[in-house]
Amino acid sequence: MHLSGTKTRTWPRRPLALLAAALFALALALTGCSAGGDDGGSKSAADADSKGAAKSDLGAGGGSSGSADQQAKKPPKLTGVHVIRTAHLSVRVKDVPDALDKARTAAEDAGGMVGDETTDRDGHGHERSRVTLRVPQESYEDVLDQLAGSGRLLERNVTAKDVTDQVVDVESRIKSQRASVARVRELMDRAEKLSDVVTLEGELGTRQSELEALLAQQDSLKDRTSLATITLRLTETPSNVTTADDDPGILDALSGGWNAFVTALKWIGIALAAVLPFATLLGVLVYLFIRFVRRNSSPAGD
Template identity: 60%
Template sequence: MRTRRSVRRPVPALAALLLAAALALTGCSGAGDDAAGSKAADRGLAQDQGAAGAKEAAPGGTGSGSRATAPVKLPAQHIIRTASLTVQVEDVPKALDEARTSTENAGGYIGDETTTRDAEDRERTRVVLRVPAEKYDAVLSGLEGAGKLLDRSAKAEDVTDQVVDVESRITSQRASVARIRALMDRATKLGDVVTLEGELSTRQADLEALLARQKSLRDRTSLATITLTLTETPVEKEAKDDDPGFVDALAGGWNAFVTMLRWLAVVCGAVLPFAAVAALLALLWLRVVRPRLPRRSRPAPAATAVGPLPTARPAPEATQPRAPGERD
C-alpha cells in the first residue's frame, strides 16, 4: 500500500507543471494577438484619416481644405492724393464761389487763399482745397470743367507701410509704458523710483511723437489736397478797319490840333520866365535909366556956298471964316 501512494504523488505535481506551462503559452499568444490587433487598428485609423483629408481637399469638400482656399483679407490701403489745377475762367470770383460750394458739399474745407492782379489788370486767385478721399475724383472733375484747363498734375503716394509701422510701434510703446508704471507701483527704493520716472518720461515722449505722426498720416490720407489756380480770360480787342473814313480823319486832325496846343503850351511855359525878365529890364530902362540920360542938342543947319539953307517955316495957321459982326 505504501508503494502505491509513493507512485501516485508525482502525478499531481506533473499536472500542475503542465498547467503552468499551458497558461504561460496562452499569455504569450494573447499578448502577440493584442499587439497585432493594435497595429491593425492604427493602420485602419491612418487610412480613415487619409480618406477624410482627400475628401476635404476634393472640390466641393468641407473642412480645413476649404478654409485654406478662402481669400485672405488684405489690410486697407492708405494713399496720400494731391493735385494741382490751373483753369482760365471769365469771372474769377464766381468760379471761386462755385469751387468753395462744391468742396463744402463734399465734406471738405478751404485752406489758404491768395488773390493778385497782373500787369494787364487781370485777376488771379490761388486756393487750397481739402476734400475727402472718396470724393476726390468727383470734385476734381467738377473743377476741371469750370473753364479752360491750362495745366493739371496729380500725384498718389502709398503710405500703407508707414501707417502699419506706426500703429505697431504705438502698440509696443503703450505696452512699454504700462510695464514701467507697473514697476513704479512695486518699487520701494527712492533710486529705483527716480530711474523709472526718467524712463517713463522718455517713453511717453516717444509715444506722443508716434501719435502725432499717426494723426498727420491719417489726416493726409483721409483728406486729399487740391491746389486750384483761377486766371481771368484776356479780353480780345476788335480788329479795326484799315481804310480810314471821315470820322477817323476828323479824330486824327483833332488829336493833332490838341497835340499842337499842348506843345505850344509847353513852349510858352518854357519861355515865360525869360519873357518876364526881359519885360522887367525894359521897364527899368524906360522909367529909371532913360530919363536921367542928358538930352542931345539939335545940330545947326548946314552952310552952302550960296548961303545957309533956308529953314522950314512953320505952316501958317488956317484962318477960319469970321462970323458976321465979329471984329478983329
C-alpha cells in the same frame, strides 16, 4: 534526569522568542519607512502646490505686462490700402470771384473744407486767386473734374502716394510703445528706493514722449489719407484773348473788321503826318523853280 528533561523542554522556546522579536522589529522598521515615505510624498505635493500657487500669483501680478507683450508682438491687421492724393490745377476763367465761389461750394457739398486762400492782381491788372481744398477720397475725382471744367484748363498735375506700409509700421510701433510704458509703470509701483523711482520717472517721461510723437504721426497720416488735397489756381482771361469756349459770331466779325479799319486809318494818318513836312518843303521848291523857269523863258520886251 530531571534537570536534563527541563533543559530539553526550555530549549525550543528561545528561538521562537528571538524570531518573534525579530519579526516585531522588522514590522516597526517597515512602518516607519512607510510613514516617512508618506510624509515625503505629502511634503512634495505641498511643495508642488505652493510652487503652482506662486506661479499663479506671479502670473496674476504680471498679467498685464505679459498680455501687453503678446499684443505688441502680434502684427497689426491690414484694413486696406492707404493713399495720399494731391492735385494741382491751373484754370483760366472769365470771372475769378464767381469761379472761386463755385470751387468752395463744390468742396463743401462733397463733405470737404476750404483751406488757405490768396487773391491778388498781376502786372496787367488781371485778377488771380489761389485756394487749397480738402475733399474726401471718395469724392476726389468728381470734384477734380468739376474744377477742371470751370474754364480753360492750363495745367493739371495729379499724384498718388501709397503709404500703407508706413501706416502699418506706425500702428505696430504705437502698440509696442504702449506696452513699454505699461511695464515702466508697473516697475514704478513695485520700486521701494527713491533712486529707483527717480530713474523710472525719467524713463517713463522719455517713453511717453515717444508715444505722443507716434500718435501725432498717426493722426497726420490719417488726415492725409482720408482727405485729398487740391490746390486750385484761377486766372482772369484777358479781354483780347478768345477762349476755346467762345465761338465767334457776326458781331465779333464786325467788331474785328471795324477795329482793323480803325487801325489802318491810324497808321495811314501816322504815315501822312510823318511825310507832310517833307512834302510841303518839296512843293514850295517846285513852285519856285517853275516861276524861275517861266521868267527866264519870256521875251525881253515883255
